[in-house]
Amino acid sequence: KAGVTQTPRYLIKTRGQQVTLSCSPISGHRSVSWYQQTPGQGLQFLFEYFSETQRNKGNFPGRFSGRQFSNSRSEMNVSTLELGDSALYLCASSGQTGGGIYGYTFGSGTRLTVV
């Protein structure tokens, strides 16, 4: 079956702009989590959505937001972009909220560059 699909793969934005990233989970999975990966901070949790509700949120400013649709697809939005938002954004899906005991399946990520 199809894996986790993230679009677009690459983005270049200017400081102050906003950006929306998309994630389609594995068919049947209702949980979608987002992670930010940077060389300095490593992998950091942003938030998790399950059945259209945000279940968990990491320690990121309010400029980072997300939502989940009834078909489980999720979008992540970053407003007023800063240079430090340049990162690989990874989406992960699971059949259960909190990952169950089997964890998550990750997508290939969206590489965001802010100039």
Place this chain on the structure above:
Amino acid sequence: GDSVTQMEGPVTLSEEAFLTINCTYTATGYPSLFWYVQYPGEGLQLLLKATKADDKGSNKGFEATYRKETTSFHLEKGSVQVSDSAVYFCALLPSSGSARQLTFGSGTQLTVLP
């Protein structure tokens, strides 16, 4: 809070050498433990997992045993190949609570030379 500590990299080995990447964790209860691998320009791929003490996860020649007494989950492979060159991440998922999330180690860059 929960944390994962991985051995610092980078690690450079010759093909067919033995690999060990150390991973220790701090968490309450019995978390699930994972090793993910990231190839250049790609996302994370699940390599193996263990969900309870003394479980051994294995895949593609890689193995790791969940050691509760030493809070460790070291990754091993008997004979590495050039194609194993990647970044390896150890991670844990708490055993309970509604706000569970993966906690990752800092990653270990492995380069295998022919």
